[in-house]
Amino acid sequence: MNPAGYYQRDRLWQPPALTPDYKTSVARSPRLALLSLEGSLSEITGPTFGHTDIDAIDNDLIRNYATTGDPVGERIIVHGRVLDENGRGVAHTLVEIWQANASGRYRHKKDTYLGALDPNFGGCGRTLTDENGHYAFRTIKPGAYPWRNWVNNWRPAHIHISVFGAAFCQRLITQMYFEGDPLIAKCPIVNTIPDPSAIDQLIAPLDLNAAVPLDCLAYKFDIVLRGRRSTMFENRPEGN
Amino acid sequence: MAQPLTYSKESASQTAGPYVHIGLAPGAAGFDIYRQELGRDIAGPDAPGERIQVEGVVFDGTGAPVKDVLLEAWQADAAGIYPHPEDPRQAHCAPGFRGWGRIITDFETGIWAFDTIKPGSVMGRNGRPMAPHISLWIVARGLNIGLHTRMYFDDEDNHADPVINLIEHVDRRATLIARKTAAGQYRFDIRLQGDGETVFLDV
Numbered sequence: 124m125n126p127a128g129y130y131q132r133d134r135l136w137q138p139p140a141l142t143p144d145y146k147t148s149v150a151r152s153p154r155l156a157l158l159s160l161e162g163s164l165s166e167i168t169g170p171t172f173g174h175t176d177i178d179a180i181d182n183d184l185i186r187n188y189a190t191t192g193d194p195v196g197e198r199i200i201v202h203g204r205v206l207d208e209n210g211r212g213v214a215h216t217l218v219e220i221w222q223a224n225a226s227g228r229y230r231h232k233k234d235t236y237l238g239a240l241d242p243n244f245g246g247c248g249r250t251l252t253d254e255n256g257h258y259a260f261r262t263i264k265p266g267a268y269p270w271r272n273w274v275n276n277w278r279p280a281h282i283h284i285s286v287f288g289a290a291f292c293q294r295l296i297t298q299m300y301f302e303g304d305p306l307i308a309k310c311p312i313v314n315t316i317p318d319p320s321a322i323d324q325l326i327a328p329l330d331l332n333a334a335v336p337l338d339c340l341a342y343k344f345d346i347v348l349r350g351r352r353s354t355m356f357e358n359r360p361e362g363n
Numbered sequence: 364m365a366q367p368l369t370y371s372k373e374s375a376s377q378t379a380g381p382y383v384h385i386g387l388a389p390g391a392a393g394f395d396i397y398r399q400e401l402g403r404d405i406a407g408p409d410a411p412g413e414r415i416q417v418e419g420v421v422f423d424g425t426g427a428p429v430k431d432v433l434l435e436a437w438q439a440d441a442a443g444i445y446p447h448p449e450d451p452r453q454a455h456c457a458p459g460f461r462g463w464g465r466i467i468t469d470f471e472t473g474i475w476a477f478d479t480i481k482p483g484s485v486m487g488r489n490g491r492p493m494a495p496h497i498s499l500w501i502v503a504r505g506l507n508i509g510l511h512t513r514m515y516f517d518d519e520d521n522h523a524d525p526v527i528n529l530i531e532h533v534d535r536r537a538t539l540i541a542r543k544t545a546a547g548q549y550r551f552d553i554r555l556q557g558d559g560e561t562v563f564l565d566v
């Protein structure tokens with residue numbers, strides 16, 4: 124019997140490949156149509172991870188690279204759930220994040236921005252969701268930074284997020300933005316997303332209830348992966 | 364008015380950007396932070412099968428190498444078994460076999476390579492076996508959403524593969540087939556756009 128596949132990816136909701144206002148996409152976007160495939164075992168399986176792969180400190184970006192003290196900047200918790208389109212929590216899945224420091228500078232040998240590096244901030248973290256799909260990181264709120272696109276483009280503060288899910292076809296990388304940032308609406312990368320409500324879904328609200336008094340603020344961010352079909356009435360192998 | 368449907372929408376993808384290595388391969392970004400980076404060993408030391416190395420370059424529409432690309436590979440073991448609970452034969456998967464790897468380029472040349480074992484055939488939909496293949500997922504600056512494709516092998520029998528046969532433009536089928544260059548060595552270039560554009564999959 125065929126395995127149940129995943130809901131098709133909504134290509135009108137997701138950003139298209141060619142988005143000329145994000146200039147780098149012009150020469151890197153396929154011009155021919157994607158080949159649509161029903162999920163086989165190769166797509167509905169995917170890598171699995173366990174607690175031997177990572178360490179508990181990996182989700183604490185305030186501590187996981189610090190040597191002489193805490194990093195500079197606004198201390199925040201980022202927490203939420205990884206869900207699927209059916210609203211179910213995605214358990215035990217790997218979530219990885221990376222970001223600039225409070226100055227908007229990345230710890231990467233290719234980043235030459237004049238914002239200062241922070242000797243106590245690496246800028247990456249990873250964790251596994253719990254049995255209900257919850258995850259949490261502690262970090263520093265990243266700064267905005269300029270990038271070469273138009274003459275005067277600035278990225279809104281953002282955290283890159285990579286999620287696996289249970290299947291290779293659920294693999295997703297996205298970015299989390301912060302409520303109230305006026306740079307969001309002006310960003311050509313944000314605006315590769317055609318639907319305003321899909322952009323809203325990437326903006327994390329301030330979550331004072333999850334803040335730690337006298338210590339750090341919090342933002343809540345849920346991530347939704349593709350949902351899976353049920354197997355109510357499957358096609359017979361030879362077709363109906 | 365009909366009843367409302369209550370499905371959520373998949374979070375929109377955003378580019379992995381030029382600094383994807385910080386999050387997924389910090390050693391390549393230039394620093395050491397984790398006890399172990401993930402995806403460095405696809406097959407593990409003990410899995411049976413033919414040890415192979417695959418090398419390639421991802422090219423953009425101007426023919427220039429995409430030097431900041433990052434790929435992920437997902438494959439079955441030499442018996443065609445995935446280390447995943449959806450595979451009915453999972454219990455028989457090779458010991459220590461992860462099936463998944465991360466592949467980073469040389470930042471100067473854009474050349475990437477990875478070591479693994481050659482996968483076995485996997486049963487496809489409707490009882491049609493699929494020729495041995497490695498699934499690839501490609502992210503980079505300028506890619507708004509990750510690109511899926513597959514790599515097959517030119518020394519395997521691919522003519523009955525149900526996915527290759529879905530490609531209407533017969534001349535394009537070769538874009539999914541790696542070329543054997545020496546014993547245990549394969550070359551697989553990926554073209555994002557233009558002449559010889561690789562077939563990418565909406566899976």
